[in-house]
Amino acid sequence: MTVIAIYIQDTNIWLTRPTAFLDYAIPDSITKVILLKSVLQEIDLLKSSQDQAGFLAREASKTIYSWMNQAVRTQTGWSLSPTVEFILDERTEGQVYLNNPNMIHISTDDRILDCTEYYKNFFVDDKVYLVTRDQNLGIRAINRDVTVLDPTGWFRPTPNQYALPMLSDGMPWAQDNHTGFCLPVIDLEGIPNGQIELWSYWGHQTGEVSCVHIRYFAHDVNGNRREDVASPLIVLATEPQIPYYQSLANIPYLAFIPQTGVFWELPFNELYMRLDITNASAYKRNVTPNYNGAINNGAIALGLNSLFGGGNLASSIFTGAALGQAARANRSAQNEMAVFSSLGIKITISPARNLGQKPAGYFFSNYIR
Numbered sequence: 289m290t291v292i293a294i295y296i297q298d299t300n301i302w303l304t305r306p307t308a309f310l311d312y313a314i315p316d317s318i319t320k321v322i323l324l325k326s327v328l329q330e331i332d333l334l335k336s337s338q339d340q341a342g343f344l345a346r347e348a349s350k351t352i353y354s355w356m357n358q359a360v361r362t363q364t365g366w367s368l369s370p371t372v373e374f375i376l377d378e379r380t381e382g383q384v385y386l387n388n389p390n391m392i393h394i395s396t397d398d399r400i401l402d403c404t405e406y407y408k409n410f411f412v413d414d415k416v417y418l419v420t421r422d423q424n425l426g427i428r429a430i431n432r433d434v435t436v437l438d439p440t441g442w443f444r445p446t447p448n449q450y451a452l453p454m455l456s457d458g459m460p461w462a463q464d465n466h467t468g469f470c471l472p473v474i475d476l477e478g479i480p481n482g483q484i485e486l487w488s489y490w491g492h493q494t495g496e497v498s499c500v501h502i503r504y505f506a507h508d509v510n511g512n513r514r515e516d517v518a519s520p521l522i523v524l525a526t527e528p529q530i531p532y533y534q535s536l537a538n539i540p541y542l543a544f545i546p547q548t549g550v551f552w553e554l555p556f557n558e559l560y561m562r563l564d565i566t567n568a569s570a571y572k573r574n575v576t577p578n579y580n581g582a583i584n585n586g587a588i589a590l591g592l593n594s595l596f597g598g599g600n601l602a603s604s605i606f607t608g609a610a611l612g613q614a615a616r617a618n619r620s621a622q623n624e625m626a627v628f629s630s631l632g633i634k635i636t637i638s639p640a641r642n643l644g645q646k647p648a649g650y651f652f653s654n655y656i657r
Contacts, residue, residue, distance in 0.1 A: 298420035311453035461491025478639035526626035
C-alpha cells in the first residue's frame with residue numbers, strides 16, 4: 289500500500305522555505321502539500337509591507353502563482369511531479385467551522401491547528417504533518433497528538449539518515465557559546481553506537497553562522513564518546529578565508545564551501561559518511577572581527593574545484609598557514625565576512641562500502657544532477 293504524506297505548512301514556512309515539504313519526502317510515498325485559505329490570506333496581508341516580511345510574502349506569492357500556472361492540473365490541485373501534489377484548500381475551514389457564528393474572530397494559528405487536526409482525523413490512513421517554525425503552535429499541536437515538523441531542527445528520513453533542512457537557522461552562533469545538535473547513532477546494523485555532533489563555530493554578532501562543524505564519535509561501553517574512534521572534523525565554511533582558533537591545531541579536519549546539489553563521501557574507521565547539501569547560499573556582512581590564534585600548518589582544507597577556477601584535486605588544497613594569512617589580509621582590506629543565508633544538509637552514515645580507487649580520508653565532489 290502506497291503511503292500518502294500530507295504536509296500542512298504554516299505561514300512562516302511559506303515565507304522562508306516554500307519547498308520544505310521536499311525535505312521531508314518519505315521514500316516511495318505520495319506527497320501532498322496543503323496551502324490553507326487562512327494562510328494564503330495572511331500572506332496576502334503581508335505582501336504590501338516594505339520590510340523583509342513583505343518581500344518574503346511577495347516571493348512566496350510568486351512561487352505559488354508559478355506552480356499553479358506551470359504544473360499540470362489535477363482533480364484536487366496541481367501535480368508538481370509524479371509523486372508530489374500541491375493543493376490550495378479553500379473548503380476545509382468552512383467544514384471545520386460550520387454553523388460557528390464566531391468564525392470571523394478565530395485567529396490564523398487556531399485555524400491552522402483546527403484544520404490540521406481535521407485532516408488527521410479524516411485521513412486516518414495517511415500521515416499528516418504540521419510544518420512550522422512557531423514553537424508555541426508546535427506545542428499546542430503536539431498536545432493534540434498532531435505530528436510537528438520543524439525545518440530548523442532535524443529528523444530521520446531513514447534510520448541511518450539525518451536531515452537538517454534549515455541548519456543555519458537552527459543553531460545560531462554566539463561568542464563563546466556554540467549552539468548545535470547531537471544526533472543519536474543507536475542500534476544501526478554494522479555501525480557502532482555513537483553520536484554525530486554539529487555546532488556553529490564561527491559567525492556574526494547577529495547570530496548568523498559562517499562556519500559549521502560536524503563530527504561523528506563512537507561510544508564506549510558506558511555511553512561516553514570516544515575521541516579515538518571518530519571521523520575527521522568536517523567544516524562547512526562560507527569562504528576559504530575562514531580562520532580557525534588554535535584549539536583546532538591537533539584535530540584533523542577537512543573544510544569546504546557547500547553548494548546546493550553537491551554531495552561528498554568520507555570513509556573512515558570502516559564506516560562511510562555521506563554529506564548531501566540540499567540548499568546553500570551566503571551573503572556578505574560588514575564586520576571588524578577580532579581573529580585570534582592561527583591555523584595549524586599541517587591542516588588541509590579541501591574546496592570545490594569549481595569555486596577555485598577548476599583544475600585538479602591538488603589545485604584545491606590549501607595549507608592552514610596560507611588560509612590564516614589570507615583570512616587576516618582579506619579582513620583588514622574588506623572588513624566584511626560571509627554568512628549563510630541558508631544551509632540545509634542530509635547526513636547518511638553506513639558501514640564501509642567500496643568507493644573504488646579513491647584515497648581514504650578525502651572528500652569527493654559529485655553533482656546529483
